[in-house]
Amino acid sequence: MQHFASDNYAGICPEALQALINSNTSGHEPAYGDDSWTTQVCDRIRDLFQTDCEVFFVFNGTAANSLALASLCQSYHSVICHELAHIETDECGGPEFFSGGSKLLTARGENGKLTPDAIEELVTKRADIHYPKPKVVALTQATEVGTVYTVEEIRAIAAIAKRRHLKVHMDGARFANAVATLGVHPSEITWRAGVDVLCFGGTKNGLPVGEAVVFFDKALAADFAYRLKQAGQLASKMRFISAPWLGLLDDDVWLRNARHANAMAQLMAERLVEIPGVSLLFKPESNAVFAELPTHVATALRAKGWRFYQFIGSGGCRLMCAWDTQRETVERFVDDVRTLAAST
Amino acid sequence: MQHFASDNYAGICPEALQALINSNTSGHEPAYGDDSWTTQVCDRIRDLFQTDCEVFFVFNGTAANSLALASLCQSYHSVICHELAHIETDECGGPEFFSGGSKLLTARGENGKLTPDAIEELVTKRADIHYPKPKVVALTQATEVGTVYTVEEIRAIAAIAKRRHLKVHMDGARFANAVATLGVHPSEITWRAGVDVLCFGGTKNGLPVGEAVVFFDKALAADFAYRLKQAGQLASKMRFISAPWLGLLDDDVWLRNARHANAMAQLMAERLVEIPGVSLLFKPESNAVFAELPTHVATALRAKGWRFYQFIGSGGCRLMCAWDTQRETVERFVDDVRTLAAST
Amino acid sequence: MQHFASDNYAGICPEALQALINSNTSGHEPAYGDDSWTTQVCDRIRDLFQTDCEVFFVFNGTAANSLALASLCQSYHSVICHELAHIETDECGGPEFFSGGSKLLTARGENGKLTPDAIEELVTKRADIHYPKPKVVALTQATEVGTVYTVEEIRAIAAIAKRRHLKVHMDGARFANAVATLGVHPSEITWRAGVDVLCFGGTKNGLPVGEAVVFFDKALAADFAYRLKQAGQLASKMRFISAPWLGLLDDDVWLRNARHANAMAQLMAERLVEIPGVSLLFKPESNAVFAELPTHVATALRAKGWRFYQFIGSGGCRLMCAWDTQRETVERFVDDVRTLAAST
Amino acid sequence: MQHFASDNYAGICPEALQALINSNTSGHEPAYGDDSWTTQVCDRIRDLFQTDCEVFFVFNGTAANSLALASLCQSYHSVICHELAHIETDECGGPEFFSGGSKLLTARGENGKLTPDAIEELVTKRADIHYPKPKVVALTQATEVGTVYTVEEIRAIAAIAKRRHLKVHMDGARFANAVATLGVHPSEITWRAGVDVLCFGGTKNGLPVGEAVVFFDKALAADFAYRLKQAGQLASKMRFISAPWLGLLDDDVWLRNARHANAMAQLMAERLVEIPGVSLLFKPESNAVFAELPTHVATALRAKGWRFYQFIGSGGCRLMCAWDTQRETVERFVDDVRTLAAST
Known part of the structure; x- marks a missing residue:
């Protein structure tokens, strides 16, 4: 996973x-x-x-x-x-x-x-x-x-x-x-x-x-x-x-790897902002997405097995994409966010 | 090589x-x-x-x-x-x-x-x-x-x-x-x-x-x-x-690797001491052989492309064997020593 | 001085x-x-x-x-x-x-x-x-x-x-x-x-x-x-x-020295707050007085030869009293502040 | 003392x-x-x-x-x-x-x-x-x-x-x-x-x-x-x-002080070498005398209250002279050495 x-x-x-x-x-x-x-x-x-x-x-x-x-x-x-x-x-x-x-x-x-x-x-x-x-x-x-x-x-x-x-x-x-x-x-x-x-x-x-x-x-x-x-x-x-x-x-594999990670972060960011209650903390210009999720969503994501950094006492999350991050993983994560955000 | x-x-x-x-x-x-x-x-x-x-x-x-x-x-x-x-x-x-x-x-x-x-x-x-x-x-x-x-x-x-x-x-x-x-x-x-x-x-x-x-x-x-x-x-x-x-x-590959390196050092030592003018500086108990070669032999070996540590101003040499040292490499090195030692 | x-x-x-x-x-x-x-x-x-x-x-x-x-x-x-x-x-x-x-x-x-x-x-x-x-x-x-x-x-x-x-x-x-x-x-x-x-x-x-x-x-x-x-x-x-x-x-000379320095700071503080335009930055509980002077006063004091720490770009001043600080030195300093503050 | x-x-x-x-x-x-x-x-x-x-x-x-x-x-x-x-x-x-x-x-x-x-x-x-x-x-x-x-x-x-x-x-x-x-x-x-x-x-x-x-x-x-x-x-x-x-x-008090200490070391050295059984370990060129005393003499000197560095397991002693070392102290020390060396 x-x-x-x-x-x-x-x-x-x-x-x-x-x-x-x-x-x-x-x-x-x-x-x-x-x-x-x-x-x-x-x-x-x-x-x-x-x-x-x-x-x-x-x-x-x-x-x-x-x-x-x-x-x-x-x-x-x-x-x-x-x-x-x-x-x-x-x-x-x-x-x-x-x-x-x-x-x-x-x-x-x-x-x-x-x-x-x-x-x-x-x-x-x-x-x-x-x-x-x-x-x-x-x-x-x-x-x-x-x-x-x-x-x-x-x-x-x-x-x-x-x-x-x-x-x-x-x-x-x-x-x-x-x-x-x-x-x-x-x-x-x-x-x-x-x-x-x-x-x-x-x-x-x-x-x-x-x-x-x-x-x-x-x-x-x-x-x-x-x-x-x-x-x-x-x-x-x-x-x-x-x-x-x-x-x-x-x-130029180094650039290809980087471009891919960046693209996955872009995808993640674009999808996340479409979800009500989710906002970006910083403009995603490389392979990181800093998003503010409803706290209960962040908690629930972790309960589902997702691992990411979450700032203590808030729904602020750091989501890093790597050279090998798959599009479908991003989609699946975003789907989980969407579902969880809707089910308050 | x-x-x-x-x-x-x-x-x-x-x-x-x-x-x-x-x-x-x-x-x-x-x-x-x-x-x-x-x-x-x-x-x-x-x-x-x-x-x-x-x-x-x-x-x-x-x-x-x-x-x-x-x-x-x-x-x-x-x-x-x-x-x-x-x-x-x-x-x-x-x-x-x-x-x-x-x-x-x-x-x-x-x-x-x-x-x-x-x-x-x-x-x-x-x-x-x-x-x-x-x-x-x-x-x-x-x-x-x-x-x-x-x-x-x-x-x-x-x-x-x-x-x-x-x-x-x-x-x-x-x-x-x-x-x-x-x-x-x-x-x-x-x-x-x-x-x-x-x-x-x-x-x-x-x-x-x-x-x-x-x-x-x-x-x-x-x-x-x-x-x-x-x-x-x-x-x-x-x-x-x-x-x-x-x-x-x-x-126990770690032991097999070590035993092999040790064995190659033993082989090297046994062969070297048979050569007139060559003596051991320490008893070879692991994978290192410290041998005193005639200085001109040591020099000639290096000229032939062999790489090993030689103590400054002497024929004292450190010969290390590794997990992959081949028997034939040892034999070839010893042959070179023997030939060079004989040709003073 | x-x-x-x-x-x-x-x-x-x-x-x-x-x-x-x-x-x-x-x-x-x-x-x-x-x-x-x-x-x-x-x-x-x-x-x-x-x-x-x-x-x-x-x-x-x-x-x-x-x-x-x-x-x-x-x-x-x-x-x-x-x-x-x-x-x-x-x-x-x-x-x-x-x-x-x-x-x-x-x-x-x-x-x-x-x-x-x-x-x-x-x-x-x-x-x-x-x-x-x-x-x-x-x-x-x-x-x-x-x-x-x-x-x-x-x-x-x-x-x-x-x-x-x-x-x-x-x-x-x-x-x-x-x-x-x-x-x-x-x-x-x-x-x-x-x-x-x-x-x-x-x-x-x-x-x-x-x-x-x-x-x-x-x-x-x-x-x-x-x-x-x-x-x-x-x-x-x-x-x-x-x-x-x-x-x-x-x-107990150590305590006597300390009490004297503290007393001089108290004296300094009491006198300074009586001067319009001067306020204290911290409650003086030991031998230091932190006072906010009109900037031009602080500058003029230095021009008169007084030495003290002044915070960059402000009239905030640190005034330290020592075991040997004389009452008359405090009085003279305060007099200078009073005179300068009045002469804007 | x-x-x-x-x-x-x-x-x-x-x-x-x-x-x-x-x-x-x-x-x-x-x-x-x-x-x-x-x-x-x-x-x-x-x-x-x-x-x-x-x-x-x-x-x-x-x-x-x-x-x-x-x-x-x-x-x-x-x-x-x-x-x-x-x-x-x-x-x-x-x-x-x-x-x-x-x-x-x-x-x-x-x-x-x-x-x-x-x-x-x-x-x-x-x-x-x-x-x-x-x-x-x-x-x-x-x-x-x-x-x-x-x-x-x-x-x-x-x-x-x-x-x-x-x-x-x-x-x-x-x-x-x-x-x-x-x-x-x-x-x-x-x-x-x-x-x-x-x-x-x-x-x-x-x-x-x-x-x-x-x-x-x-x-x-x-x-x-x-x-x-x-x-x-x-x-x-x-x-x-x-x-x-x-x-x-x-x-030039610094030189006077140094000259005096050096002179005392010279005096000490000259006196000591006259004593049978005592020899110098180094030529005394400054304010230190390194002397080899009979071990029992060194021990006895310490018992008499003299303090100096003695090398472990030998009679080798370091004797330092200072800017204030008195001639009579040197004489008294040497007298003690002489007496003790004679009384074996």
Whole structure:
């Protein structure tokens, strides 16, 4: 049975699995990334972004974000992010741990997005040594609430970051979904817009495990390989982390997977709003739908076996679609909502 | 072409790969370890050790060792280990990083093994607050030089650890090889001998990625799940880390893999010592052969394409056998050594 | 010239200075706290609190708070505090640094005070491993805005802490001022009310340097001496940190100093509210006055040489009184306010 | 009674105490180092070294060394030092803690000194990411065993450091004693010889508390003030940490104090070697005498009340002289040794 709790509930997409299997046929391969598969994938990612950049593979998103941020700031610096950012709400203090104590300074913002003004306010609020000095702006693309920064929004944030000597980090756990939504070249919302480091998510897009950390500013990647090793993020049999990316990159499967998930979210949203008593909390611009259901409906859905996140004490629900979410699952879920909403 | 540089050069063993593929057929599964595969594997590991214990999965050995040690000591404590221990020589300061600064106190010892006397000496050398207080003894089983602690040796170390209020950690990156050599039940060299925490290596035994951390003293595992999450070691699609263990555990494939690697090392050692000018540096008790070759032979072997670790400025070589090392590869390597040694 | 910027602007009170000088006359003394002065002061503090407790001396408040908190939680735990708490706003990430990444969870609350309900809400909001587990409640007594928790308020907070398995930490940088205000025995607002660890401030009360960390729950102080040493907080010539406390403790100089500072704040507040256009932002219950002045008045005061903290973009001002603040300084300041306010 | 256990047993020298008292007469002074006394002392230290440099004050030597080193390397880097260096043997893991896990790589060396060859060997031994990358050479001047690096020795070490891209840190807990011994300008053994950062010891030289961290390479001091604040090393009433330095700097009291302590050690050494059965373990070049006494003599001395460090299981003793060690104390101690040695 499929669920809408998380895009992590989905398995490995066929192409990634095949690439993994293929990489196991080449017999012995050097360990720790000195293998031919890893070299190939790094080159492919550089090609994808149309620029020379440093590419590293880590095991998950917490590590990707935390280590990227740690390479951008010291323990007495701070990171500006949205109050709903994953690094603030769902990494159990990972960024603080890996950086040795860097503080996250959170800002509010419509639709889960940071704004230049919010950043400016946080940067200029304090300028004394009793408060950690801002060094990084961290964006999430797509955001935690399913919205997507436009190219212009990212550029505007990068501009204020430049003026205030802040590095720009992008948490791209659902980067593919954002690119699919915007229909732009991936470089347009990263280095061409002023992003220094991208955590390029693979797991939610169909990989078994692993994210890529892409440093567009190569100087920031100095000794990053040592950092990964020390932090327990260097895979010995690296090919099994890197090679599956080939399954995503060949024939733009990564975009196809993202487009499908996005489309399922669109379908879900369109169907849900037709139901009396149901409303959307955010505009669904990627693969997430945030809907307000009557509380009893949400409860009843769970009783029927559906799994999804529900905000405590309300009918607010997060419904995530994955690369493998079936149209009929969406239809069936919506039917259940409709039926339950009608039967009060 | 196969090599002897590392048992990490080998790929995924067929049984583990099949288990991975199987786990991908169950559609959506809860993330972060709440899936049925992970539950099943944890139970299987408890069965294997014939005791109730806490089982966690992490991505690699650096993380397994570092996080296990961090859970046993605070930053101002210290860990006693052999001077050749992997945690001292090959984890780029991982244990110090994850513990926030715990110092490793190293001891010498024949055959890469700690002794009760060496531990006693380190513990009693200092008792002032200017020196970090010893809290843990870390053993490597099998050791870095391919030897294996006997049951009695482990018990004797655990006894002195108990007397000195030290916890006992076992780095079992090659635990399977040690069990295969000793021919004892795995519990005999772990909890029945006084080990508190075992890092049970899976990667070198045939997995694509991942190790298990097994807390025999369950109290020591309190909040360990939070520690893993914060440290970037919680897999979202956990089943792909846990399920492959089924391939190893079913029909004792883990032991068969280890026995094969050990046998290949034995074969290698037996053949090598017959060659004039070649001697063994350590008794090969697991899947490693440490041999002293004439320097020009070692150099010539590398020129022929063989890959293995060679100690700087000497003919000392480490030759690792893996679960998939073929008899003919060993024979061919030995033939090359013989030919080169004769042609001085 | 005296100022109202900080109670840290004041010097050493005569009695503390004399005790410092006295301790220098005893010739050679053992280092690192094994001297007779330190022993004596520790006993005196135990006497003061009428209980057996562990007493340590550190150099400043950031260290006292950060190290006390670090001893109460691991890196993946969290600390609940008021959003205006010094540990959140003015220690440059010290608590996060010393704990290796513990997150501060902030709550709002009237008059700068935490409430049992706010704590309960933070504790129960999340119970998953993606969010750091609350372990400590940190109170500031007197608070950052000059208010004081009553005995009953502390007891109520400690009760909810007990129920939720949280330790209770008290930042007592101005503990003396709170005791002076409440007129209770110091034990009544600490261990008798459920406080586990108190950071007992000395500097703002008249010492040259140094705070005491008092563990009422002695078990929590295990190996704390090692922690201090590693953290650079163990004074070699400890007597010069400890002995000055004798000057404060003899004849209750600490209370006299605090009462005087409080009285000056009362005087300041009483005089200010008589001036048209001036209002108080918080009830002055200790040695701080938070007043809203006409912006042009605040600006003009600074132009006349007065130093005090002014909130950006407003006439909100913090006016701190110290153990040595003279009545005539207060009168002169108030006169200046009155004159300036009248001359718009 | 005076002892030879540590130069930390001595009190505050009269000039430093007077400066402390003087600084208390100036009424209110800005906190956190913005006071006139601190500005003055920083300028005086710049004058002393005849160069523009960044000067910071911290509370003790552990903090000075650990924070200076943390500013020179990241957690995955390493620091090369002598195996007897204080940072290795007596700071309870302070350097590892403040740096977040940097490893100390220790070398042996005659007379407690590092050599260029030993450094070269450590730097070139490993060049893989599994071992922390060397970034700093840490020298102790005078050394832990009372010897002193010559100008030429420091220059030679700095040269190899330059070639290997290592920064040079000097632990100068007894810097004054070294300068007094060598009779050179302090710049000759610091920045003119290639030292990047000096931890300039004040406590052992006669201060109550505090050391100075002097960055000759000012770029390395970027944001160091934030680091100090976060690490609990920023004194609120800074003047009481900084002003006492005036007592040392005026009329070169720091050198006079050091010369006196050195002279007492010389006297001690000269007298001791005349006694049959007594020998020196190291050449006494500063204020320490390392002597081998007959074990029963060492024991008997302690029974008579003398306090000094004795190496476990031997008659090796460390005898430290301080700025206030009296000639008659030395004579009395030597008389006791002579009498006891004769009475076997």
